[in-house]
Amino acid sequence: MMNKDITIIYMGTPEFAVPPLLELCDRGYQVKLVVTQPDKARDRGKKIQFPPVKQAALQHGIEVLQPDRIKNNEEFMQRIREIRPDLIVVAAYGKLLPTELLEIPPLGCINIHASLLPKYRGAAPIHRSIINGEETTGITLMYMAEGLDTGDMIAWRSTAVDRKTMTELHDELSEMGAELLAETLPAIITGTADRIKQDDSKANYAPMIFKKDGLIDFHKTPEEIDQLVRGLNSWPAAYTMYRGEPMKVWEAEALSEETNESPGTVVEVSDKGIKVAAGGRLLRLTKIQMPGKKAMQVSEYLKGNKIEQGEVLG
RNA sequence: CGCGGGGUGGAGCAGCUGGUAGCUCGUUGGGCUCAUAACCCAAAGGUCCAAGGUUCAAAUCCUUGCCCCGCAA
Numbered sequence: 001m002m003n004k005d006i007t008i009i010y011m012g013t014p015e016f017a018v019p020p021l022l023e024l025c026d027r028g029y030q031v032k033l034v035v036t037q038p039d040k041a042r043d044r045g046k047k048i049q050f051p052p053v054k055q056a057a058l059q060h061g062i063e064v065l066q067p068d069r070i071k072n073n074e075e076f077m078q079r080i081r082e083i084r085p086d087l088i089v090v091a092a093y094g095k096l097l098p099t100e101l102l103e104i105p106p107l108g109c110i111n112i113h114a115s116l117l118p119k120y121r122g123a124a125p126i127h128r129s130i131i132n133g134e135e136t137t138g139i140t141l142m143y144m145a146e147g148l149d150t151g152d153m154i155a156w157r158s159t160a161v162d163r164k165t166m167t168e169l170h171d172e173l174s175e176m177g178a179e180l181l182a183e184t185l186p187a188i189i190t191g192t193a194d195r196i197k198q199d200d201s202k203a204n205y206a207p208m209i210f211k212k213d214g215l216i217d218f219h220k221t222p223e224e225i226d227q228l229v230r231g232l233n234s235w236p237a238a239y240t241m242y243r244g245e246p247m248k249v250w251e252a253e254a255l256s257e258e259t260n261e262s263p264g265t266v267v268e269v270s271d272k273g274i275k276v277a278a279g280g281r282l283l284r285l286t287k288i289q290m291p292g293k294k295a296m297q298v299s300e301y302l303k304g305n306k307i308e309q310g311e312v313l314g
Numbered sequence: 315c316g317c318g319g320g321g322u323g324g325a326g327c328a329g330c331u332g333g334u335a336g337c338u339c340g341u342u343g344g345g346c347u348c349a350u351a352a353c354c355c356a357a358a359g360g361u362c363c364a365a366g367g368u369u370c371a372a373a374u375c376c377u378u379g380c381c382c383c384g385c386a387a
Binding site for chain 1: 383
């Protein structure tokens with residue numbers, strides 16, 4: 001069977017879901033329909049913005065559907081059935097799919113998830129993996145089931161977290177997901193793909209990230225804060241309060257030096273960064289951003305601003 | 315029409331109750347020093363986002379536009 005004989009419906013919303021969609025198009029699969037979340041008025045100026053996946057779909061001339069809800073949406077279900085998809089591929093769509101939908105395609109519904117399942121099921125696997133200090137993470141391809149990321153696994157691939165930021169890891173995993181999908185699809189189509197049950201006893205969840213999750217707690221260790229900084233890079237960013245205003249911290253490094261200063265106290269300020277007491281040791285903030293300003297290295301910030309030793313953050 | 319901050323020499327900022335632009339850093343040259351990312355001296359470098367307007371005179375006031383950013387969603 002040729003790729004062009006396979007009809008696929010693709011469901012996804014954010015940037016993460018774009019590479020896999022493009023990969024499917026490149027490989028010649030018939031992506032007949034893209035389902036994505038409704039447009040939303042967001043950002044400055046409250047402008048209506050298309051989800052990234054919608055933009056990509058439109059550029060490829062693919063029909064796009066943006067139902068407010070899928071459950072009990074007969075019109076939507078009808079359209080899906082009309083297309084008679086062989087397969088539905090889902091990547092960060094944003095909502096749980098009803099069983100009724102999962103049962104439509106004969107080859108099944110497969111999902112690309114950004115973690116090594118059964119760990120980090122849920123909305124923010126990449127963020128949480130970094131925040132929790134995981135050494136490795138990865139991509140898992142699975143057959144979708146009723147629960148939240150509980151389906152049988154087909155294939156996975158791992159990568160080291162190292163000191164990558166959320167943005168870097170996100171981009172890497174996104175591409176990795178596209179590759180893994182492309183490589184695994186032939187087996188899925190011929191029905192020879194693996195089907196491995198998840199060990200639920202080892203499962204944990206990666207709940208959605210909220211803005212307030214970015215507030216730095218200087219009682220934590222420098223390492224934990226560094227993980228928070230990297231894990232929330234791009235959005236919403238780790239931050240602390242300085243002179244009554246939020247200071248975003250874009251880069252920081254944990255130092256081994258110990259201190260008796262209370263958490264959040266600025267111990268030393270130099271071009272190399274701002275040393276802050278955290279959990280009995282020191283954390284050096286090296287790249288920060290104040291409201292209305294661009295993110296900048298501390299050395300640059302100090303050329304026009306003063307931060308005094310002894311001031312307290314948080 | 316969601317709220318708000320800002321666009322000034324390479325960088326970060328001040329000046330903005332109007333009168334030809336200043337600070338810190340950087341750059342270049344020189345000096346000091348065993349030496350230095352330290353210190354001293356000197357120099358270069360700015361259509362003050364753009365276009366109008368008010369005025370004897372605008373970076374400073376008014377209008378419009380463009381761009382950057384924070385909040386809220």
